[in-house]
Amino acid sequence: MSRIGRKPINIPAGVDAKFENGVMTVKGPKGTLTQKVHKNMIIKIENGVITVERPNDDKENRSLHGLTRSLIANMIEGVTNGFKKQLEVNGVGYRVQKKGKDLVMNLGFSHQVIVSDTDDITIEAPTPNLIIISGADKQKVGQFAAEVREKRPPEPYKGKGIKYADEVIRRKEGKAGKGGKK
Structure with a gap:
């Protein structure tokens, strides 16, 4: 399992995150960012924490797991600190x-x-x-x-x-x- 992909992402106060129709949207004090997420990745937003999961251990899904998590973490970092x-x-x-x-x-x-x-x-x-x-x-x-x-x-x-x-x-x-x- 991907070490980076497994790590949960905490949503800080003042940041709003939504996942709809394969698009992740993050709003914060520095602006709004959107990112299209691959259809195989499973994004869950619960209790101020975002988790990224993959359906199986295919090579493509393993490589997308850590990438997707990093992209979402960078979006949250960008709208809070820049x-x-x-x-x-x-x-x-x-x-x-x-x-x-x-x-x-x-x-x-x-x-x-x-x-x-x-x-x-x-x-x-x-x-x-x-x-x-x-x-x-x-x-x-x-x-x-x-x-x-x-x-x-x-x-x-x-x-x-x-x-x-x-x-x-x-x-x-x-x-x-x-x-x-x-």
Whole structure:
């Protein structure tokens, strides 16, 4: 039996969870999230606890069991606390600033790169070299952070570019040894 799939999910105060017609809906202080659940999974909501069960031990049902439980747990975490990704901007002259709903980035190009907030994702730039992306949906926050990072990914020689705050860039040495052939 799946260790993750077996764990019950507690519904915190202020969060409303419903399961109807194969769709899980969770409402909370940070917003509303919906997720379509595979028809084989059995979702039970009783006494403020959600449990996910599977009908049998087929390979597909075993793999969906833990996945479904994790998706529902992330939805509940998202509507209560939300998710956040931090990006660092490194490089001479590289900086970011927030103008209204737009994030204006100077990344060494001949033009500025502009990214806008969406209705479910907010961008903050507390300092010129830090970007904070937050929202209720874990998948959307991660995807949006990856798209911002893609504007100027970090390079291995000087480490210039946009990287996740917890990311470690493997550095290369460069053209140091000029011994070559004679």
